[in-house]
Amino acid sequence: MGSSESRFPNRLRVPGSWRLARLGASGEVPGPGDWIDARVPGAVQLDWARARGFPDLNFGNNVAAYAGLEDSHWLYRTEVPRIVLEKGRALYFFCGGVDFECEVRLAGSVVHRAKGLMTGFEIDVSGAKAGAPLEILIMPAPKRPGMPDDRTQASNVTKPAVSYGWDWHPRLIPLGLCEETGFEVRAEANLAHVDFAYELTEDLGRAEITVTAEARGPAAPLRWCLRDPSGEAVLECAQPRATLDRPRLWWTHDHGEQALYTLEVELGSGDRLVRSVGFRRVRLVMHPGAWDLEATFPKSRERPPVAVELNGRRIFVKGTNWVNPDIFHGRVSAGTYQPLVDLARGANLNLIRCWGGAPAAKEAFFDACNRCGMLVWQEFPLACNLYPDDGEYLALLEQEARSLVRRVRQHPCLGLWVGGNELFNSWSRMTDQALPLRLLNKVCYELDRGTPFLPTAPLEGMGHGDYRFWNKGRDVFELYQSSAFTAYSEFGCPSTSPVDLLESIIPREELWPPRPGSSWTVHHGLGAWEADPTTWLCTSTLRHFFGEPRSLEEVVRLSNWLQCEGYRSIFEEARRQQPRCSMALNWCFNEPWPTAANNSLVNWPARPKPALGAVRGACRPVLASARIPRFQWREGETFTAELWILNDSPAPVTAGILRAELVAGGKRLKLAEWGFGEVPACANARGPQVRAVLPGSPGGDFSLELSVAGTEACSSSYRLSLLPA
16 A cells, blocks of 8 residues: 555555464463563564564574464554544554455454455544544465475465575564554545546657545545646646656656656545656567568467567666665665665666565555656566466455555556566466466456566566576577577675675674584575585586685675676577567565575665676767677687677667777786777667787786777777686
C-alpha cells in the first residue's frame, strides 16, 4: 500500500505503542510478564532478539539463535487512542501488509482476518471505546508439509521463498507487521483507492486520462487536478476523463528527462491525495531481422520479443537483478532504497529487475526509480518452485497479484510484469499452461494491459548464467563471445568481500584459511551453491589463474580483479551483440546481509565493490571498447583484440580517431589508430583487429588502453593477466 503519511496530507497519524508476546498456542493468554516492547513496522524476531539480548545477527553463526521462532504464534497489542473526534471525522486502524497471516481482535472480538504481504486492510474504529485493546495474532510461518527445510516449503503460498534459505540468504523466516500500521484520523468520507490511468496516441502527442476513486463513508463530490513538472495546473476536472495534449514523457535517465506530473484528488469532505505520476509507453518488440530467421515454413512458435521500446525508441537495457535489501522487510524504508538506487543510476544502469523470490518493494523504491529514471522489471512472488493449480493457492495468488498491480501500475518507472523466476526449468517444471501463470497474465491484462507481460525468465532465446568467472575450461570472455542470446537476464562473477567486512562477520580464528563448516559457510563463501563446492569464494578459479593464494588479502585482491574484468567483458560483449541482443542484467546488484563472497556489486547495506566502478565504465552511453579473446595470456604470445565504438545514446557520435596502446612492464606500445566515421544513435561501429607480441611483466599483468582524441570520457582500460614465458 502507499504511505498514507506522504500521499494524504490531510490525515493525522496518531502515535501509539506496541507490545508483543510469544504464545505456545493461538488460544493462550499471555501473563503480565510475557510482554515485550515491539517496533512496528518490524518483525517479531527483531523484537524478541532485542528483548532477550541476542548477539549480533551478522557475526559468525549467531543467525542460528533465530531458528524456530517462525513456528510460534505471536500476539501484538496496542490500544484504541484516547482522542475526541470532531464532527465529520473518523478514526481508522490501517495495516499496509502482514507477514504472513493474522487475526485482528478488537476488545476481544475477531474483526478481521488477513493473509499476504501485499494486501493491506483498514478498519473504521470510530465507535470503539477509547483504551480498548486491539490485538493482532500472527500465525506461524507457512511450510508445505513433507518438504525439506528449503525453498520448497514456500511452494504453495505467496510468502517470498528467499527467507527459507538461498545461496546468499540465511534460512531466517520473518513474521510480523512489516508495513506501516497504526491509527489515523480522517474525514468520514475518505478515499480508499485512487487510480490514474491513461492511453497515449500512437504518435505520443495526446494522453486520454482516466482518474477513478473508491471512497468510504458518506457520498461526497470529487475533483482532481493535474500539475505539470513546473507545478502549473494543466487539467482541473470534476469528471473521470480528460485529454492532455503534448504530454511531457518520462524517460530512463540515459535517454531523456524524468517528467513527473503531480496528481491531486480531493473529496468534498476535504480528504485529499497527492502523488507523482508520469507518461510513458513501454513495449517489448522483436529485434531487427528476427522474422527473417528460419522462415522456410511457418513456425510453431517464435522466440518471444524482449527488446524494450520506450516511447517509440528501441533502447538497450543495461540492468541488474535486485534482491531484498534486508533480511527483514519490516525495517526497509526510503533510507534503505535511495542510496542503492542512486548507486545503480551512478553505474549507468537503466533497469532494475525485482526478482520474484523476494518481497515486492515498498512505495519508496518506486518513487526513487521514478525520480532517478530507472525502469523496473517487476516479478510476482514465484521463484524456482513448482506452484500448484489448486484453488486455495490460486485465490491467494490472485488477491496478492491484484494488490501489487493496482499499486505499482501508478508509477511511470514500471517497465514490465513477469510471472516469476526460473519456472520453466527442471527444478520448477512449470509450463505456460500452468494455472498460476495463466492467472497472472489475466490479472495483468485486466488491470494493466498497456504494460508488457512475460510468464517467466528465462524464456527461449534468453540466457541465465553462468555465475563463475571460469568454468569447464573457458573464462567469461570466451563463453559470452561464443553465445548468441536475445537477452542476458542473469550472469554473475563472484568476488570476496573486503577484509574489514570479513573481520566484522567471521571470528578471527576462522578467517584464514577458509574452511567448510565454519562462518565462511554460514555467510555463503563455501557450500552454498551445489554447482560449485567452493561456491562464491571460487578458490578453484583463483588457483587455476594465479596458483595457491597465500593470504586472505590476496584472495580479496585477486577475486575483485576477476569480478571487475568479468563484469566489464560481459556487459560490453552483450552491447556488441546488438541488435539481436537487447539487454544485459548482472546477477546481482545488492544483498540482504553481509556475505563472505557473492556475485553482488554492492555489499550490504550499500557499500560498493570495486566491480561497480567497472560496470559504470562498461555501461557508459558511449565508449571505446575492445573484444578481447580471453583474460589470461603468456609472455611471447601474440595478443589480439578487435576495436569498437559502442553508442547506446539517443544522439550520433561524431567521427573521430581511436588510439589503442599496450602497457606492460612499464613500457607503452602503440598498436593502432582507427579513424571511424559518424556512429548513428543507438548503434555500434566495428573496427579493425590489433595485434602485438606480448613482452614480459614482473607484475603478472598488462593493460590494453583505448582513447578517442578529444573525448576522454570514451576512454577504456582493460587489465589482463600475463604469465611468464
